[in-house]
Amino acid sequence: MPRRPASRPAAAPPAPAPSGARPEVTPRGPRYWLVKTEPETFSFEDLWAAPGRTTGWDGIRNYQARNFLRDDLRPGDGVLVYHSNATPSGVAGVAEVVAVGAPDPTQFDPRSPGFDPKATRANPIWYQAELRAVARAPRFLALEELRGLPGLAGMALLRRGQRLSVQPVTAEEWGIVLAAAGLGAPVATRAAAVRRPGPRADRSR
């Protein structure tokens, strides 16, 4: 289930990501991410309905996004699932990383739009992560609403020209988005469990 309508794989570039405009990843502690998916292809509801509410998040064909997926996601990390190219676009729910490190199988499948003739099983180019749905957003958080939330001005998603389909989210952004989505109460990702209680009013007595 391609997250992106897997575009033609680009030619193999120099392996490691240049640092340039790469959004920063929190070095320690729980990490948070946002992944984009076109709901007509694979929606949060599809993830929710998947066996074990889990699926291999495949179809990533951008090197920077791949590097986050391959090198930085860790089991237990929290993930905002964002619907792109949708009406409206926005955050539909929360997932968590279950496993990382597996090659994206669609790169080996000539019938898949994600097929990459340069990839071999010995030398895969693209990777996937196992994601498990944790909670629907009681309130779908539309992009327009996200733009209006104080504290999210610096969020990668909201920056002009930002197109990464896997991007880091800070702990602060995570807290703000969850609270606004009606998920202020603890969400059962390991990452969220580790999260320090913040100034948000989400501590039930």
Place this chain on the structure above:
DNA sequence: GCCAACGTTGGC
């Protein structure tokens, strides 16, 4: 469908 913002390709 339009188009801005990028990433990639390929000629030189």
Place this chain on the structure above:
DNA sequence: GCCAACGTTGGC
């Protein structure tokens, strides 16, 4: 290595 052409993303 430069950079114009082209392709893709994704909001609108």
